[in-house]
Amino acid sequence: MDSPIYVEKQLREAQQAFAEQNPQSQKAHLDAHHHLPGGNTRTVLHAEPFPITWIAGKEARLTSLDGREYIDLLGEFSAGIFGHSEPRIAKAVHQALESGWNFGGNNLLEKDFARKVCQRFGPSGIDLVRFTNSGTEANTTAVAASIAITGRKKILVFSSGYHGSTLVFPMISAQASTELSMNLPYDFVYAPYNNITETREVINNLPKDSLAAILVEPIQGSGGCRPAKKEFMQFLRETATSTGAFLVVDEVMSSRLGPSGYSATLGVKADMMTLGKYVGGGMTFGAFGGRRDVMELFDPSRKGLFHPGTYNNNVVSMSAGIVGLDIYNEEEVDRLNLLGRRLKEEVQSVLIKEQIYPTELADPHASIIEVDRLDGTTEIEVAGLGHRISKMPAMFITGEGSMLNIRFTGPVSKSWQALFYHHALSNQIFIATRGYTPLSLRVSHADVDRYVSLIRDFVARHRDHLRA
Template sequence: MKIGREEFSDLDTAGAARVGLGSKSRFRRAKLVFPDGTSRVTVERDSVPLYIERGVGSYVFDVDGRRFLDLNGNFTTLIHGHGFAPVVEALTRQLQRGSCFANPTESEIELAELLCERIPHVDRVRFVNTGTEAMLFAIKAARAFTGRSKIAKLEGAYHGAYDWAEVSLAARPENWGDAAAPTSTALYRGMPASVLDEVIVLPFNEVECVRRLLSLHAQQLAAVVLDPMPSRGGLITPKPEFIAAVQDTARKYGILVIADEVLNLRQSFRGASHRYGLVPDLVTMGKIIGGGLPIGAIGGRKDVMKVFDASAGLPSLPQGGTFSANPLSMTAGVAAMRHLDHAAFVYLEELGNLVRNGISRAILNRGVSLCVTGAASLFRIHPMAQVPNNFRDAYPRSAGAIVMKELSRFFGDNGIILPHGSAASISTAMSHTDAEFIVDVFARFLDSHKDMLGAIDTTR
């Protein structure tokens, strides 16, 4: 189908003008085959999405030949950047041997051994294809182990596309209820009321509220799902006393703790739970452990993971999947994780500190109402003067939301892909020059948008 310039009249908005003709033509084609022109709701677009042709190291190139420093990394997955040579070489060898089999391969043992050795409290592992599947089966495993059905989760935290995990993901001021006992809110129209009844929503970093809510529903709770630093919830550092409150209360009542490290495993060599003092019963993993290919994993205590054991017949929890533990994902994961040694994490921490400290200095020097959160190789900028304490604090008001949208546009215009409303990530492929570039572009944004920044409402 030939697309001409005259056919873009309905796309030529301010946002569409920021992408090239190549992206516009592809979006026109996509609108004929996808419900909204995209294949996943997480695709960011300012009227028209940016279509990528290739990635090299820390940069991506769009179909119009423009280069961008990539701070998305496919939603934090590509911790080594694009086209990481050890992964490419390993995949090339594996493709010559075969892409998938009904039988197991040695590569799945190698990746499982690496995870069990590296990640504390992971005695056994099962592989799936996505982070969503990992969380789905972790919740099911907790139910099968405890015989209880309810779960507790943090308000605003993302744990994949499983009904129970999606409760209160998109809570808003008009429906989120009392801060001390948040209302369970539906993500989509038609979500069963029974699902809402089976999820207890917890406020992040509120120690006494969490103790009270977990204790109140203890006899029905199979698990509390905890992302140590929820990206969608603001990428806010957990208080040590909050982690302790969750841990101690769960242990007291026999509630399993599920650590969602699908995103935050990248926070240290041994993961985020280790960094923040959490001792989980189950851990969900994904993203970086697949080397850029689809993957998910459930790991945990030997006795809990026994619910998957089919050696004596039908297990307490059957789990399969045609592409689970496929050799391509396993091989890529082994190659990527072996190169994520202690030195790599020291380097990522160094670059992360350079970016966060540089952004903080730029904010302080200009006296604007912005702040930055995050840790290790992750950061997120907020349109507010004070660092938020939880999801509700981080929820952007109207003027702030406009500022954040314009910030992403400005970064794009200056050759950087900055995720809108979620974590930005640094890769081992980035350099000190890249880090300085990020800070420089941010400082130029502050200098060129003084009036807009002055309109931010600093009250919570």
Template sequence: MTATATTEGHNSVGIASRAAFKRARRVFVDGTSRVTIERDPIPRYMDRGEGAHLIDVDGRRFLDLNGNFTTLIHGHGFAPVIEAVTRQLRSGTCFANPTLAEIGLAELICGRVPGAETIRFVNTGSEAVMFAIKAARAFTGRAAIAKIEGAYHGAYDWVEVSQASAPGNWGPADDPARVPYYRGMPASVLDEVVPLRFNDVNLAERQIAENADRLAAIVLDPMPSRAGLIAPTPEFVAAIQQAAKRHGIVLIADEVLSFRQGYQGASARHQLKPDLFTFGKIIGGGLPIGAIAGAREVMSVFDASSGRPTLPQGGTFSANPLSMTAGLASMTALDPAAFEHLETLGDRLRDHLGRAISRRGVPFSVSGAASLFRLHPKAKLPRDFREATPTAAEAHVMKELTRSFADASIVLPYGAAACLSTPMTTDDVDLVASVFDNFLVTRSDLIESLAA
């Protein structure tokens, strides 16, 4: 069935969602409470989740490839988490004192991730990145950072620079512009950020060397999601690693999203050895969480045992027992067997998607690793953010693709990483591949526009 859209919303959005959006527009400036909510133009309101599926307020059931932006690695209503949080609710939701649950989760993460010698918990991935950068500044005495063009690292001014640059403003290939993310972003922030292009070894080495005396940190997601979910080349990883070490710059691996790439995380998968890590999403079992971890020498800036630390870090809900308990239950269940299951499903899906592309001879490609994947309306797999940025025609094709998936009762994130979860089966991933193949056949007229 070909998807259509009207001013009242896409045809897969039901009456109850339309009514909810009408109410929401009275209390939210644009009808939603966060910019990441997808709408067409009306968002779909959810009632509940069950395993790998979502059920909306109109009673329609969807296979969930979003997982609350890759957070729900065990899907919805994961029994060990529900049981652990239910017990904790009866004992208390938050205290001004530490709990045993935070020690347990800290021991699990530090025991699993090479280089994570000690850890601090916060409430979000954005907060984790913010404190990691502050820690790097406190440790080095420098202020500026380098980051990958197009990479997303949360809502902190410095990491938002060049996050949403476009062909009209991103500047020369060998000298990426510092592009503000919002009107009014201080010029001083722009001056303290050095944008790097992903997988460009020569540019990275030159830019880092030229700014070494002012760089506190290099922030690197080993496989940046919004920048294309593209794998790093071994040469790029080695170059970043060596440059950071040579110039005394703190290397921060942002694994808030990419930690789900393996039992030990994404850095271990890609042979990256950072000074600091940032974590979030899956480590909270579906509850709000963030963490900064890494070498004890750098993490010592948080040490308050002898008085005021070099870098004070608090937070009313940091390390709250609900998030700690949920995270411990979820992460304990993420054993090697669970990751092997996800790896097998991911490999199968990417292979089936690739075979469909080859069989139909269409200009698409697939990126991703482990339980993550992304479809690109491009014949050649992109190597960085600029190559991954869609043209207007490509963006239109991707919008129609998400509509076709919605018509087939599958939630496919638009223009971002899609993910699998442990309750999914081979039948689920085969369905995803089948729906994609059907789109290639039934919308061949639309896909032909990509070659125009």
């Protein structure tokens, strides 16, 4: 049987079995159509034939409406790094609410939290900080500030970049895309991620003094946990300095990978850096910070940049964030990254043993680095080995530390990805439909073993159609 026919048949059977096992979630999904378009208010959570409805969570476990318990390896797309029931955060939130909320004024919590954020992320570039309600809002504000301060218009963005619901760049030729877009109407300039030569070419072709900001993720979360090369990030830092543009580093997700953020581990300091919900204890939160001279323009007494926001300093996020930064300290950052590295190496060992990986990738410690091109193709490098491979394996794992992603390539990659998602659910492990698994602090070695086991089973079952 041809692989496309094979995987489509397997997927139909998996989805049918899923529907039979989850009738209450199906009913809840269909009932929700009366008031929500497609029964959904958050697009990324949609799954075919319907998503699971959750009714409870504790530590790294989720309970569905149909009464099944799952290991949660999605960790709320990185925002849920503390699990679902961290008692110290619950206590902090409860204590904050006891004194009232929605003050319409300043409070002591925001001042304490700001001090801790600046101390924590200072090495990545945050001298002063401002709070928002989400990572999306932090990124849009940083971009808007770059334009206002420089008086320029162009924003350099990268293939497969995602910076929030109004800053989505899924393809290199996005200018010509016929898909509906809700991106902000800025003058975006598209460049290939991880490609110094062609990015330099794009920048050199811009009018002089037109570039306001370079907006980049050091690891592309939504794009598949694709790490930037150190030299690429350093090139962007040098370019921003030489052109007078702002380097805006989106660390909404990746800041979890280093004690002071991932940029600091690469030796790169941002002009502005953005943070997301895990920094606020997993609550409604975002932040942007940066160089003192830039951030002081937000000082209201100087009548500079106007940045309101009813919930910017809400007591829930401020209180949870203060405690959360203490919990996710340097020791825990290292521990969680080690657990992620162990998971990645064991998965790669499975893929090597079953001959899914080509011989050039026959090292469980190797890392796949993707270098995009202006023509829409991607070249694959093997980090640390100094060579490229001619063909991406049909199934592979990417990421760094505790941010990992199982991915597929080829003409029916979406079907393989969906089949793997349902295979994980059938083993009562919850992951993103795109294979994303940012580990939480409550994930155990036993949970990782169980995930590796189901991957081993998946590969063994489908090896003849996955082999390179």
